Amino acid sequence: MSHSERAPLRVAAYCRVSTDKEDQLNSLAAQRRFFQEYIAGHPAWAFAGIFADEGLSGTSVKRRPQFAELVQRAMAGGIDLILTKEVSRFARNTVDALQITRQLKGRGVGVLFLNDNIDTRENDGEFRLTIMASVAQEESRKVSERTRWGQLQAMKRGVAFGNNSLYGYTLSGGRLTIQPEQAEVVRAVYRKFLTERKGSHIIARELTESGVRPPLRSGGAWSSAMVLRLLKNEKYCGDLLQKKYRTTDHLTHRKIVNDGAEEQFCLRDHHEAIVSRSQFQAVQEELARRSRLTADRNRFSARYWYSGKIRCGACGRSLTLKRTRRPDGTEYRRFVCRGRLEGSGGCQMRAVRAEELFACTQYVLERLALDRRAMLEELLGAWRAWRQPDGTPEKIRQALRRQGARRERAVEAFLDGDLDRAAMHRAISRCEGEMQRLEAELAQWERSSVTEDEAEIRARLERELEDGDAFLDEAVQRVTVYPEDLLVEVAELPVRFRVRAEGRGTGAEYTVAVRACLSEPRERE
Missing domain, CATH: 3.90.1750.20 (Putative Large Serine Recombinase; Chain B, Domain 2)
Incomplete structure (x- = not known):
């Protein structure tokens, strides 16, 4: 094929303005006209389009969609030559400029920087481009510093910056x-x-x-x-x-x-x-x-906090925590009925994912915390009933038995490997300290019928409800697992909460959302 019969060179142009202000957009329109006329003035060239980005920074190619489309089309073989006015319009990042022009050159596509008189198809094109790109990058840094300084002065004057997304x-x-x-x-x-x-x-x-x-x-x-x-x-x-x-x-x-x-x-x-x-x-x-x-x-180990408190709604036995290591290294935790572990003839109650149990229980605690004042009045009402000489000693004895059971659960959790030795000793020490207080209180009741002033009781209950450690350790008394939901019982409350949750996702992306929480009267034990 003779030179005159060769296919025309497919030429596209790229232009960009850094802001979307009217004068800059007018400049963009002028750039478009210039490139259209420039390409039309070369008979051996065929117009392959003009690609323009408006109001975008040139320091990175990632945020310039038109530029990305231009490069993609050129790499696919649809463009032979790219025109742009200067290196700073093409890229102010030296690494980007060299990397992209090398990729394009590898596909036979040249880049012509008109104002800088650089043609990457020529032997010294890359050397000259390196110098000009470095200059453009340094200028970008200076512009950035001037812009930041200007914004800083405006901030000191009280000018608010943002994208108008502040609600209200x-x-x-x-x-x-x-x-x-x-x-x-x-x-x-x-x-x-x-x-x-x-x-x-x-x-x-x-x-x-x-x-x-x-x-x-x-x-x-x-x-x-x-x-x-x-x-x-x-x-x-x-x-x-x-x-x-x-x-x-x-x-x-x-x-x-x-x-x-x-x-x-x-x-x-x-x-x-x-x-x-x-x-x-x-x-x-x-x-x-x-x-x-x-x-x-x-601070409480979740394994200990729930140890001995989770019961099966079918057979009444306790649930134990089981762990499985996934291939990706994450841990899958679930509570399984001990009866189910006995084999095919055992209990068929479902296993409960730890995330579901924790989400449902914390939801109930959060709901209670919303009306902490009502909870205080409920406890005060219970105290008024207990203050009778024939009732209070028995209530103290019940509290002593609960603390003894809590101490035993700590030991059981340690033996099961769910609690380390230090945590077990802290839990036992806490229980024994409370038992000593209760025993002293019981002895006082047995010696006389003198009672505490109600204002002092109110103040003590308020402190205990505000104390995260004490509140959490005392709050959840039992969680019973059923096929469709969990029944959460909180100590000293006349109601219990039936909670239904839904889990979504897999692995580390698994999340739980509480869908329903209904209260119902609590049965007397």
């Missing part, structure tokens, strides 16, 4: 303005958490069931994490904390939590508050208190 406010021109309908939802969340003593999971469920639209880009349902973000964000009390996140470098633009590496700025009373400062502070204190309670729960 609209962000315009660096100013936060209350969005009334969403602000009412925020106030309701604070009221539910602080006054009604509800947890984030329950609040999220109630908002979803009420048809309240969640924050943008979050689907159709509220989550616990969304509720917690509302409760922890200082903006709702009128303050503005700047520099919560920082950018790791100007090439990746990846943001991470600012853990003190860069200075933060907190502007008090920066904008109109949705909740009062006292409400916000009270919520932070309550969050910290509940966090301590969770930490207290975790």
